[in-house]
Amino acid sequence: MTVANIQVSETPLVLYTLRRADDALILGHRLSEWCGHAPMMEEDMALANMGLDLLGQARELYSYAAKVEGRDNDEDKFAYLRDVRQYRNLLLLEQPNGDFARTMVRQFFYATFADLYWRAMMRSTDATLAAIAAKSEKESAYHVRHTSEWIVRLGDGTEESHARAQSAIDELWAFTGEMFAVDDSERGLIDAGIAIDPATLHPQWLKTVTGVVGEATLALPKNDWMQQGGRSGRHSEHLGHLLGELQSMPRTFPGATW
């Protein structure tokens, strides 16, 4: 990889927007990895569709981040020319697909959060973020419904599907806390009404998740120790491998178009 990384002026609003854009891109890319591999054709289409929604959200957010930053970065440069330490996505979303249960649990934890988050963000004093939120919440409502139905089907299914779903919950649970964390950079935006405080969504999120998991005859772990780092660029090893694939073409053939 010989193409230089871009430099980003991470003002609070640029950083905020990049964090959400990275969330959408990385999870969308993970879902695209299922293309042609899902357990059945309908699910192959469902995963690709959800990935496409997320990719669309990522593009809107990157474009807005570029506009706010006001340098010569654009959506492609943000996606292709930043390395692992410059990515700001949640650790949960870069976790490998694993088996189907693990992919569904990851998607379920995030979709139930994103749905509440974007609905609340429709009240943002930032008109562009409010508009992106209004589109995203409609899409996430479907992601919530789809993944919730799968959690119940897997948990309340066979012994094998139950065990896999429970194992996925146990392994991914420690990454859910980062969704509700706020740092100083974001606190200022919350005070200004540009962002909303995700911590206020936690009770409702927990209620939804507990309800579906209970119906699925599964259980949430007792531990509440939570792993963080993605928002400040400290990632698991998995993200580097993901970016290696995601960025290989533009890094190998800079400026190539088709």
Next chain:
Amino acid sequence: MVMAVLNDTDLRQRAWEAASQVVDPEIPVLTIADLGVLREVEVHDGRVEVAITPTYSGCPAMNMIALEIELALERAGIAGPTVRTVLSPAWTTDWMSEDGRNKLRAYGIAPPQASNSRRALFGEQQVACPQCGSQNTELLSEFGSTSCKALWRCKACREPFDYFKCH
């Protein structure tokens, strides 16, 4: 084509007529006006600007639609039109015209229901088969051949069909 100089009102009218004939590349029986994707046409100093709104954030048809609009306007003798994308207010299937719904049904796609039904978690939906009209149908997949559609099957005539999701 040599055109008489049009005033802004006539130019806007001509541009709207041309743009509103552009069809959705995925559902060619619907125009972008039927869909509610075509939001407005403005004329500034003799230059035409068309505003469209995406159905879904990731809809890959949007680039194609923008290109088709530019071509349609050029064909109507309007030089150098621009197309911009607006996000707000967010597109909803409630904007789909009645004519559009009928055309969808005739094409074999069940038209969308009112948008408040999308939040029904585990909700029972009743979608009529566009082929035989039976209400005895079942959901095969929440996500269909494009972002905006789900896959259903009619239990009466056994035909699978697309349902245009409410949004």
